[in-house]
Amino acid sequence: MREKKSIMENVDQPLLWLYLSLMVIGLLNVFAVSFSDDVKFFDLSLPHGKQFLWMGISLVVGFSILTFESSFFTKFAMVLYGVTIAVLIVTFVVAVDINGARSWLQVGSFQFQPAEFGKTTTALMLAKFLSIINGQPRSFKNKLLSYLIIGVPMGIIVLQSDVGSALVYASLVLVVYREGFPVYEVLFVLAIGLCFVFALIFGVDPVAVVLTFIIWLYIVFNSFKLVRKEKIKGIVFLVIFSAGVFFFLIGGEVLGMDTHIAAAVMLIAMIAALINVRKVRFFQMNIPVVLFAILMVFVMFGVETITTDILEDYQVQRIETLLGMSDDADAEYNVTQSKMTIGSGGVFGKGYLQGTLTQSEQVPEQSTDFIFCTIGEEWGFFGTFIFLVIYLLFILRVIFIAERQRSPFSRVYAYCVASFFFLQIMINVGMTIGLIPVIGIPLPFISYGGSSVLAFSIMIFIMLRLDADRLFILR
Numbered sequence: 001m002r003e004k005k006s007i008m009e010n011v012d013q014p015l016l017w018l019y020l021s022l023m024v025i026g027l028l029n030v031f032a033v034s035f036s037d038d039v040k041f042f043d044l045s046l047p048h049g050k051q052f053l054w055m056g057i058s059l060v061v062g063f064s065i066l067t068f069e070s071s072f073f074t075k076f077a078m079v080l081y082g083v084t085i086a087v088l089i090v091t092f093v094v095a096v097d098i099n100g101a102r103s104w105l106q107v108g109s110f111q112f113q114p115a116e117f118g119k120t121t122t123a124l125m126l127a128k129f130l131s132i133i134n135g136q137p138r139s140f141k142n143k144l145l146s147y148l149i150i151g152v153p154m155g156i157i158v159l160q161s162d163v164g165s166a167l168v169y170a171s172l173v174l175v176v177y178r179e180g181f182p183v184y185e186v187l188f189v190l191a192i193g194l195c196f197v198f199a200l201i202f203g204v205d206p207v208a209v210v211l212t213f214i215i216w217l218y219i220v221f222n223s224f225k226l227v228r229k230e231k232i233k234g235i236v237f238l239v240i241f242s243a244g245v246f247f248f249l250i251g252g253e254v255l256g257m258d259t260h261i262a263a264a265v266m267l268i269a270m271i272a273a274l275i276n277v278r279k280v281r282f283f284q285m286n287i288p289v290v291l292f293a294i295l296m297v298f299v300m301f302g303v304e305t306i307t308t309d310i311l312e313d314y315q316v317q318r319i320e321t322l323l324g325m326s327d328d329a330d331a332e333y334n335v336t337q338s339k340m341t342i343g344s345g346g347v348f349g350k351g352y353l354q355g356t357l358t359q360s361e362q363v364p365e366q367s368t369d370f371i372f373c374t375i376g377e378e379w380g381f382f383g384t385f386i387f388l389v390i391y392l393l394f395i396l397r398v399i400f401i402a403e404r405q406r407s408p409f410s411r412v413y414a415y416c417v418a419s420f421f422f423l424q425i426m427i428n429v430g431m432t433i434g435l436i437p438v439i440g441i442p443l444p445f446i447s448y449g450g451s452s453v454l455a456f457s458i459m460i461f462i463m464l465r466l467d468a469d470r471l472f473i474l475r
Contacts, residue, residue, distance in 0.1 A: 008066070010467075010468035010469070010471075011066065011464050011467075011468050012397070012401060012464060012467055012468075014397055015394070015397045015398065015401065015460070015464065016464065018390065018393060018394045018397060019394070019445070019457075019460055021390060022390065022391070022394065022444070022445040022446065023055055023058075023445050023453070025387065025390075025445075025446060026051070026371075026443075026445045026446040026447070026453070027048065027051055027052055027055060028352070029371055029374045029375060029378075029446060030047055030048045030051045030367050030371070030447075030448045031048035032352065032353055032355060032358060032374050032378060033047070033048075033358055033359075033366050033367040033371065033374055033448075034046050034047055034048055034367065035353050035359060036359065047367050047448045048448075050448075050450065051448050051450075051453070054449075054450040054453045054454060055453060057450075057454060058453050058454045058457035058458075059457070061454065061457065061458060061461075062457045062458065062460070062461035063461070065458065065461040065462055065464075065465055066461060066464065066465050066468070068465060070465055070466050070468070070469040073124055073409075073413075073462055073465075073466065074128060074131075074409055077121075077124040077125050077127065077128035078125060078128060080121040080124060080125070081121045081122065081124065081125035081149075083121070084114065084117065084118045084121040084122065084153065085152060085153060085156070087105070087114045087118075088114050088115065088118060088153060088156040088157065088160075089156060090105070091103060091104075091105045091114050091160065092156060092159055092160050095160070102160045102161060102162075103115055103157065103160040103161070103162035103165065112450070112451040113162075113165070113451040113452075115153075115157045115160070115162060115165040115166075116165070116451045116452055116454075116455035116456075117451070117454075117455045117458070118153050118157075118169075119168065119169065119420055119455065119459065120455065120458055120459045120462065122149065122150065122153050122169065122172070122416075123172070123412075123413055123416030123417065123420070123459070124413060124462075125149050126146065126149050126150065126172060126175065126176075126412060126416060127408075127409045127410075127412035127413040127416065128409060129145060129146060129149060130146065130175075130176070130179050130408060130412045131407065131408035131409040131412060134408040143176075143181060143185070146176050146181070147176075150169055150170070150172045150173070150176075153169060154166045154169045154170065157169070158310055161310075161311075163310070163311060163439055164427070164439035164440045164441040165441060167423075167427065167439065167441075168420060168423055168424050168427070168441060170189070170423070171419035171420055171422065171423035171424075172416055172419055172420075173185075173186055173189050174186070174415075174419045174422075175412060175415045175416050175419055178415055179412060179415075184291075188291055188294075191295060192295065192298055195207055195211070195295055195298060195299050195303075196298075196302075196303055196306070198210075199299050199303040200303070200307070204259075204299055204300060204303060204304075205259060207299050208259070208263065208296060208299050208300060209249065211292060211295055211296060211299065212245055212248055212249065212266070212292075212296075213245075215245075215288065215289070215292040216241070216242065216245045218288060219238075219241055219285060219288070219289075220238065220242075222283075222285065223237065223238055223283075225282065225283070226277065226280065226282075226283045229282075230277070230280055230283075233276060233277050233280065234277075236273075236276055237273045237274075237276050237277050238273075240269055240272055240273040240276065241269065241270055241273040243269055244265065244266040244267070244268070244269025244270050244272075244273070245266060245269075247262060247265055247266060247269070248262045248263055248265070248266035259300070260300060263296060263300060267293055267296070270289050270293075271289075274286060274289060333364075334363065334364055334365070334370065334438055335431070335432075335434045335438060337357075337362050337363045337364075337373075338363050338370050338372075338373050338432045338433070338434070339432075339433060339434055340357070340362070341355075341357045341358065341362060341363050341366075341373040341374075341376065341377050342372070342373055342376030342377060342384075342432065342433065343376075344356075344357055344377055345376045345377040345378065345379065345380040345381070345383075345384075346380050346381070347380050347381045347382055348380040348381075348382050348383070349376075349377065349378050349379040349380030349381075349382070349383050350377060350378055350380075351378060352378050352379075353378070354378060355374060355377040355378040356377075357373075357377055358373065358374045358377050358378065365440075367447070367448040368442055368447045368448050368449060369428065369431075369432075369438070369440050369441065369442060369443075369447065370432055371443055371446050371447050371448070372384075372428065372429055372432040372443055372446075373432055375387055375446075376432075388429075391421075391425055394421070395418055395421055395422055395425075398414055398417050398418040398421065398463070399414075399415070399418050401414050401463065401467050402414030402415045402417075402418060404467075404470065405466075405467070405470055406470050406471070407466075407470070409466075410463075410466040410467065410470060413462070413463060413466060414463050414466075414467070417459055417460065417463050420459070421444055424441055424442075424443075424444055425443065425444065427439065427441055428441055428442065428443040428447075429443070444456050
């Protein structure tokens with residue numbers, strides 16, 4: 001029997017030091033944004049002073065978490081998740097509008113963003129559920145519940161008009177794929193995103209036509225065996241299916257029919273074709289047709305709903321600017337200034353606290369969403385590369401910790417942490433260099449913000465606590 005050591009002896013030291021390094025880097029860069037000759041480092045009234053205070057609070061909370069029994073997180077995962085959903089709903093109802101979003105909750109003088117803390121509780125809930133069904137078949141019910149665990153908080157956050165935070169939750173799709181869910185489900189999520197982008201660029205009708213042509217080619221290519229073994233049924237199936245596709249393609253342009261009606265007729269024809277071959281066991285095309293139908297409904301109804309009812313006008317403008325569909329100077333101002341600031345750093349940077357564009361406040365929100373600009377200007381390409389390597393080592397260490405877990409719960413939770421960090425870092429850095437639309441999410445441990453620092457610290461220390469007991473408890 002193993003002798004149980006103190007908690008700190010079992011805590012993963014490399015990850016802890018990487019975490020502390022990122023916290024220090026964040027504090028130094030928040031200070032650099034507000035630096036001037038008369039600014040003091042420990043002035044708690046300024047952003048860097050508040051950041052220092054929140055770092056202290058985060059460390060106290062984090063090391064306190066290490067004193068918890070690791071079983072606490074498995075026992076209360078559902079309760080914490082339920083509380084999160086309730087708080088998100090309350091936030092949507094009572095929150096005031098800040099920068100176009102109703103995602104901040106005010107409690108006295110303390111203001112926080114529940115969506116940040118919801119990442120941890122959603123990860124715990126997903127880990128709890130996937131550990132319960134570990135080893136069981138991935139039935140439709142299990143898949144649906146897994147995606148609902150992710151989708152419910154996402155949906156509420158989208159209603160709060162905080163699309164950036166909601167998007168980060170989508171990274172958990174990578175986790176369910178790691179836990180044995182089919183790859184086509186992950187690709188389907190990617191297909192939805194591509195359909196949205198292409199519908200904005202080329203319009204709804206061309207995308208719908210391309211999708212229809214793709215499903216038709218797929219069905220025809222996979223029908224050779226059907227025609228060879230079940231000649232009559234195969235021919236009837238292809239005739240009905242192709243007639244529906246042909247009707248949709250000519251319904252709008254030639255017959256002047258409403259596109260939605262033509263699409264409905266096509267789907268009815270597809271269903272009729274499938275019913276004709278329902279008893280042919282070796283030919284099962286139900287899933288591809290259902291996925292096609294979902295994509296068509298999304299393209300024809302969802303894209304417009306998202307751009308008119310869910311996203312704010314300025315968010316749509318940012319997306320269109322990125323895709324080259326708009327040349328509105330105001331919409332691309334942040335990104336233009338950001339790239340100029342990063343580029344001015346050159347190879348080795350201007351030096352710490354020497355960022356002229358940073359200190360002249362050329363980039364809006366530079367201490368929060370655009371703090372990567374400060375790193376680019378003052379540290380240059382070389383310093384930025386080292387910084388991103390630290391992030392890479394951090395994520396790889398989290399993955400390493402995930403792989404060595406003996407319990408499904410701890411493994412899934414650790415992969416959730418890695419997924420959150422990967423996507424949030426990618427989005428934040430991508431938007432500052434113009435590769436991703438500006439959707440407003442912080443750079444973990446680097447951007448100014450108490451909610452973000454505390455929430456990510458809690459997430460990390462829970463993982464460290466679970467990992468510390470990996471040799472003693474099989475959850």
